[in-house]
Amino acid sequence: MENPQGKRVVVIGAGIVGASLAYHLAQKGAQVSLVEAHEIASGVTATSFAWLHATHPGPDPIAQLRGAAIQEYHRLQTQLPGLQIQWTGALSYDGSPPASTNRVSRAQILELEPNLKQPPDYATYVAEEGALDAVAATHALVAGAQAHGAKLLTQTPVLGFVTEGQQVTGVETSRGIIHADIVVLAAGTGTARLTDMLHVSLPITASPSIFIRYKPQPKLVHTLISNPHMEVRQNADGALLAAEDYLGDAEENRADAIALRTAKAIDHELNGLACLEPELACVGLRPIAADGIPIIGYLPQVAGVYVCTMHPGVALAAVVGRLASEEMLEDKPAEALGGCRPGRFFRG
Numbered sequence: 015m016e017n018p019q020g021k022r023v024v025v026i027g028a029g030i031v032g033a034s035l036a037y038h039l040a041q042k043g044a045q046v047s048l049v050e051a052h053e054i055a056s057g058v059t060a061t062s063f064a065w066l067h068a069t070h071p072g073p074d075p076i077a078q079l080r081g082a083a084i085q086e087y088h089r090l091q092t093q094l095p096g097l098q099i100q101w102t103g104a105l106s107y108d109g110s111p112p113a114s115t116n117r118v119s120r121a122q123i124l125e126l127e128p129n130l131k132q133p134p135d136y137a138t139y140v141a142e143e144g145a146l147d148a149v150a151a152t153h154a155l156v157a158g159a160q161a162h163g164a165k166l167l168t169q170t171p172v173l174g175f176v177t178e179g180q181q182v183t184g185v186e187t188s189r190g191i192i193h194a195d196i197v198v199l200a201a202g203t204g205t206a207r208l209t210d211m212l213h214v215s216l217p218i219t220a221s222p223s224i225f226i227r228y229k230p231q232p233k234l235v236h237t238l239i240s241n242p243h244m245e246v247r248q249n250a251d252g253a254l255l256a257a258e259d260y261l262g263d264a265e266e267n268r269a270d271a272i273a274l275r276t277a278k279a280i281d282h283e284l285n286g287l288a289c290l291e292p293e294l295a296c297v298g299l300r301p302i303a304a305d306g307i308p309i310i311g312y313l314p315q316v317a318g319v320y321v322c323t324m325h326p327g328v329a330l331a332a333v334v335g336r337l338a339s340e341e342m343l344e345d346k347p348a349e350a351l352g353g354c355r356p357g358r359f360f361r362g
C-alpha cells in the first residue's frame with residue numbers, strides 16, 4: 015500500500031494481540047477502529063502468566079518470530095512510556111542436563127535465587143527474558159493507539175460482516191455497521207466463530223490453563239522460576255504469580271484446589287514464605303491452532319480479512335504487531351510469518 019493514510023482498518027478484539035495491532039496500524043497512519051465485545055484485556059490476556067519467553071526446546075517453526083520477540087518489546091518501551099516490563103531473566107530446570115548455552119551452576123543459581131531450598135546442580139538462565147502485567151501492557155498499547163487517532167469501541171460485539179461479492183467491506187456490530195478496507199480478526203478464541211460467519215472453518219481450540227495470583231509477599235523470587243513443581247514469578251506489587259496445567263473438571267482439580275496444592279509445592283521449594291493465600295485462581299482459555307502454530311495472514315477465501323490469533327500471544331504481540339501492520343499497510347510480506355499463514359489449513 016503506497017499510502018496507508020486513510021486506509022480504514024477494523025481490529026476485532028482488544029486483548030494484547032489486538033491492542034498491539036491497533037497501535038502499530040495507527041502509528042503508521044491507518045484509520046483504526048478497535049472493536050471489543052467486553053472491556054480492554056477482558057479475555058485470556060487477563061489471566062496470563064505473561065512470560066516473555068524467547069526460547070523453545072526442540073525444532074521451532076516460529077524460531078524467527080520468537081527470536082525477535084524480546085528486542086521488539088525493548089523497541090515498544092522506547093515508544094510507550096507506560097509499558098512496564100520486569101526484565102528479570104528466567105531460570106528453568108527439569109532434571110535433564112541443560113544445553114551449554116545459558117547454563118548456570120548451582121552457585122550461580124543461588125546467587126540469582128537465594129531462597130531456593132533445593133537448587134539443582136545446573137539450570138538454564140536466559141537473562142534477556144522477562145515478564146509483564148499483560149492487562150497494564152494492553153492498556154498502554156490501546157492508549158498508544160488512541161494517541162495516534164485510533165477509535166476504541168468497548169461493549170461492542172461484532173455480530174457479522176458486510177460483504178460485496180467475495181470482499182469483506184465492513185463489520186456489523188451491536189452499534190451499527192463500520193466500513194473497512196481491512197478487517198483484522200484478533201478475537202482470540204472468538205476468532206473461529208467469526209470466520210465461521212464467513213463460511214471458513216479455522217481449527218482453533220480453546221486450550222485451558224490455570225492462572226493463580228497469591229497475596230503479596232516480601233521479595234522472595236527475583237527471576238522467573240520454571241521447574242517441574244512450579245512456574246512462579248513475583249509481581250512488582252509483591253504478588254506471587256503461578257501458572258499450572260489444567261487437569262480436568264473434577265472437584266479436586268478445580269482452580270482453587272490447584273491453587274492450594276501449588277501453594278504447598280511453592281512452600282516446599284522456597285524459604286521465607288509468609289502464608290501463601292490465593293487471591294485469584296482461574297482457568298484461562300488460550301487460542302491454539304490445531305498444529306500449535308500461530309495463524310497470521312489474509313484468509314484465502316475472502317478478500318479483506320486478516321487473521322491474527324496465536325499462543326504465546328503475550329510474548330509475540332510486539333513483533334507480530336509490527337510485522338502484520340507492515341504487511342497490511344506497506345505490502346511488505348514478512349518472511350518470519352511465512353509458516354503462520356491461514357492457507358495451510360486449506361491446501362488441496
Ligand SMILES: Cc1cc2nc3c(=O)[nH]c(=O)nc-3n(C[C@H](O)[C@H](O)[C@H](O)COP(=O)(O)OP(=O)(O)OC[C@H]3O[C@@H](n4cnc5c(N)ncnc54)[C@H](O)[C@@H]3O)c2cc1C
Pocket residue numbers: 026027028029030031032049050051052053054055056057058059060061062063064065066067170171172173200201202203204205208222223224225257258297298299300301323324325326327328329330
Ligand atoms: C494460565 C495462562 C498462562 C499463560 N502464560 C503465557 C505466557 O507466559 N506467555 C505468553 O506469551 N502467553 C501466555 N498465555 C497465553 C496468552 O495469555 C494468550 O496467548 C494471549 O493473551 C492471547 O491474547 P489475544 O489478544 O489473542 O486474546 P484475548 O485476550 O482473548 O483477546 C481477544 C478479545 O477479543 C474479544 N472478542 C472475541 N470475539 C469478539 C467479537 N465477536 N466482537 C468483539 N470482540 C470480540 C474478546 O472479548 C477478547 O477481549 C497464558 C495463558 C494462560 C491462560
